[in-house]
Each structure stands twice: as C-alpha cells, then as structure tokens.
Amino acid sequence: MTRTVVRPQWVGELGRSFVTFSAALVIGALVMVATGRDAWGAYRTLFAVAFLGAQNLADTLLAATPLIFTGLATAVAFRAGVFNIGVEGALYLGAFAAAWIGFTLTGLPAGLLIPLAFLAAGLAGALFMLIPGALRAYLRVDEIVTTIMLNYVAISFTSYLVNYPYAVPGLANAMSPKIALAAQLPRLLPPSQLNLALIVVLLLVPLVHWLLSRTTLGYELRALGSNPIFARWSGVPVPAVILQVMLLSGFIGGLAGAGQVLGVNYRFVDNFSPGYGFDGITIALLGRNTALGSLIAAVLLGALRSGGATLELFVDIPKDLILILEATIIFFVTAEFVLTFPRRRHAGVH
Template identity: 35%
Template sequence: MASETKLIKINRGFWLIIPPILAVFFALLVGAVLIAIAGTNPLTAYLALFQESLTTKYGFGNTLTKTTPLLLTGLGVLVALRGGLFNLGGEGQIYLGGLGSVLIGLYVQNLPGFIHLPLALIAGFLFGGFWAFIAAYLKVFRGVNEVLSTLLLNYIAQNLISYLVSNPLKAPAAPSPFSPLIQESARLPIILPQTQAHAGIFLGLLMAGILAILFYLTAWGYQIDAVGQNPKAARYGGISVNFTLIFVMILSGGLAGLAGSSEVLGLKYRLFENFSPGYGFDAVAIALLSRGSPLAVILISLFFGTLRSGANVIQQTAGVPITVVYAIQGLVLLFLAISLAIDKKTQQV
C-alpha cells in the first residue's frame, strides 16, 4: 500500500511538470518560426541569446539582475494563488516597495549599513504589503474582485511615483524625473565585480526557501492551501478565512515590494519614473508555470531573466527584433493555458 501511494505521488508530480515544459517547448518552437520569418537562423539566434546570457561574466550578471525582481514578484503572485487569490497588482506593489526603500535610503541618516540596508528592505516590504492590503480589504469587506482592484491600483501607483519624482522627490537640477541618489549605507552590495549583479538575488532565494518551508512544513501553509482550495470547508474547519486572505495578500504584496526595493537599492540607487519594465506582469506567467512550487519559481524566473538579458544581444548580433523575445514570453503563457485546459477537459471525460 505504501509503495502504491508513493507511486501515485510520483506520477502526480510528473504530470504536474509536463504542461510547463510543453508550454516552454512550443513557445520556443513558434519563436523559432518568427525568427526565421525575420530572416535569421533560429539556432544561431538562440545560441547567441543563451551563450551571452549564461556563459559570459557580464551577461550572467545581467541575467541575475533581471531574475531578481522576477523571482521576488513571482513568489508574491504564487502566494496569492495558493490562497485562492489572483494578484495582478505586482507592478504597482513594485513601485510602492521602491518608494518605501528610497525614502529610508534618502532621509534616514547616520546609520551603519547593517542597520540601514535591512531597514530600507523592511520599508519596501511594508509599502508593498500596504498596497496589496487595500485590495485585500476591498475583497474581504466590500466584495470587490481582487483582479480588478489590483489591476487598477497598478495605474495609481505608477502615477503616484511619476508625480513624486517630478515634484517633491525630484533631484535638484535633474534633467528628467528622478530622485536624488540614496546613501551608500542603504545599497545592496555587488556580488560579481564589473557587473550589475547585486545581493538581491540571495534575498530572492532566501524568500523561496522560507516559502517552501511555510507551505510544506507548517500549519500556516496548510491553512493557506485549505482556504485556497475550499474556503467554505476551511471556515467549517475553524480556519479564519478573512484573516488568512488578508495575510496572504499582504505577504504577496510585500514580496513584490521587495522586488522594487532590489531595483532601487541594488541597481538604480534612486527612484525613477516607470523603473519597472513590466516585471509585475511577467511574474503572473512565472507563478502560473510554477504550478504552486516556490522552488520552481527560481528556475522559471531564471529562464525569463535569461530571455530579458539576451533580448538586446540577439537584436545586435543576429538582427532579431527584441519584440520576438517578448512574444516568446507571451506564447509560454498561452501554451500553458491551452495545456491546462486540455488537461482539465481530459479529467472531466
């Protein structure tokens, strides 16, 4: 009996990873067709993309830099999904997290780095968590769908940051909207010399490990999954559904906020208008591809980070438009949705 149960678990795990693998495969296949239409050898283009992004020092550093916000925001979306919520507000939470960290980095002074940096990161987490709490409150106490509220909060956050860096936070004599540089004591250290790779990647890996422990080894993880799978049964079993939903959303937004913190504390050292190139939306695809596993988010974020890092390379070396890379990312999500729909239909039959 024990061996049969173990075999069932292995079989179930195997079928869980098949759809994401197929989605990536077919997306790359269609991407190859698009590259061929553009007049370039797909093999040459893909070789240039992955070689530059993963085997050169500067390229790998750039890949890690792109992977960090994708990893943190992807984990945030994953937390929400496991709790039965769909957080489309990662982009806005990134902006608010960046704002919180910049405020600490600019205006809290005369602190040693081992205090100043953690304080700036905590502020980023709290600001991102607060932005997600607004959607959680509207969901729990007003019945507003979180997809709508988080999506609209993105635009509010972007316009808020645009106003701040154009007016009260604008650096003196700045030629374009951006804040002054944060203090050095609040900056994430560089981990690869002569590259932009910073210690934010370790923060992302740490968060993935903590979430894996939370979901698989603690009662909190069980409660989140129970609420996500069947809120009525969870409430009948004595779980506070409303509190769990609010907790999940705050944690989700806080992780996305840390992504914003990593951008301003480790890469830009100041707050810019539109400093996120859509990481919050890529994170939705990453979380869906992970099929509920925080550890899978690491690998998928690395894949997306590699694509983003190598986008300019294949444009320069192979003459492939950068939009092809973004099309591949969209195709991954499209094929995943198709594979999941087919799988669901098959189970019903």
C-alpha cells in the same frame, strides 16, 4: 506485479510548464525559419549570451532578480485562489519607500540602513495590500478589479512624489535624490550589476516554500486555493487567511522594488518598472504557483530578457524573437489558467 513510481504532484506540474516553454521555442523557431533566419544559430547564441561566461550568467540573474520576487509575491496569492494583480503597485511603493530610507537616513551604517530599507519597502507594499485585502476578505469585493485599479493609484502617487516633494532640481527626468553609498547593495560579480538582492531573494525562496508546505497558514491557504467550500467547512478562517495572504504578497512585492532601487538604479526613477509586477503573473503560472517553480521560471525569463538585449549586438536577430517567445509562453499559461481556475473560483467561494 507492476511497480508504480510515486512522484510528488509538482513534478508533473513542472513537466507541463517545461512543455509550455518548449512549445514557445518551437513556435519561435517556426517564425524565424518562415522569415528566412537561422533558428538554430539564434538559439545557440541566445543560450551563449544568457548562460555562458560568468558575466553573462550574472546579467541573466540580474534580470531575473526582480522577477523572482514578483513571481513569489504572485504565487503565494494565487496559491490561495486570491488573484492579486497589484504586485506592480506594491513594487512601486516599496521602491519609493526603500529610496526614501536610502536618501534620508544617510548617516546610518550599511548593516542597519539596508535591512531598514528592505523592511520599509515590504511594509509599504503590505500596507498597500491592506485596502484590496480587507475589501476582499470582509466585503467580498473582487480583488482583481481593486488591485488592477489601485496599481494606477500607487504608480501615480510615486510619480507625484518624485515630481513634486522629492523632485531633484536640474534633471530633465523625474527621479528621487540618489541613495547613500551605504544603502547601495554590494555587487556579487563585478562589473555586472548583479547584487545582494539576489541573495535576499534566494533566501526568500526556501522561506516561502517552507511557509506554503509546513505552516498552518500554508495549509490553510492551499486548502482555500484548491477547494474553498471544503476549506470553509473544515474550519479555515477564510477572511483572515485571505487578508494575510494579500499582506504577504504585498510585502514580497515591496521587496522587489527595494531590490531594484538599492541594487541597480540607486534612485527612485519615475515609471522605472517595465512591468516586473505583471511579469510575476506569468512566472507564478509557469512555476505552478510554487516557490521553486517561480525561481526557475524567473531565471528562464531573465535569460530571455538579458540574452535578448545582447543578442542584437551579435546576430541579426531582432528583439522581436524574444517578444514572440514571451508572448507564446504567456498565451499557453493563460490558456491553461483560464480553463482551470475560473472553475475553482466559482466553485462557491462564498
């Protein structure tokens, strides 16, 4: 009699992501060897500067913090088969909302100011998603197109805000006034800038996991994501679920912006994001649209980002290595995405 080991499905899923990540490392190594560099040495150093020592680890987690947020924001939407590309826009609006609370309600104590800033950021992100969410839910307007386009609207709007009504005179670059000291998130491992935002997002991970696996909405959105026709016929209120998913995704995206403003920059800086919202897509796909998977994927990407910046200081490895690794990961995850998701998407959403 053969014994079969029963494993949850996500173990196999994450296993595939592990293969993807390893493949990226192999390709990166090949490129380095081909250009006459010491691949093994580069990876050892990368590992050391990303994980060894409290400060290095703190910097990796600091780089990972916004990515965990945007990964979660994207994962909840993708899990429902809703392709929200607008997390970047939600992040910008959330960042500005948090900054506004931070530099306006300066008299409040930290215990009130910080939760309020996060809440405002989440609401700003959710409100932003109301537009493409409702269009998708009730009028079946393709959310990929609307969210991509609305990103520009959101980013330009925040740019307008810090260039005109909230411009700080005397500074060459556009940025908002500085937030109150009470709004600045405490650091966890000084001198690293790693801050309370990590704790916030680490609390969010089990919350999202619980929501996806243990709630009615979670069941409905998973049903919608895996088989829209079945979901519809089994009584899932499809438009309501889509709208809720978009709002939730926007809310988490907004929190990501708040984390950067309250924890790192202490201001809203025009065009501050290097694409955290878009990175969320890579992370969600690499993390198989699960909360835990997104956490792991974000930390790996954060290690590349943080380690990559330090790597240049120690060895003659250009930051292009990091780009090669990231590009390879993106290539593999999108290849798989392209091969599987459109099939589900066109399996009769309507």
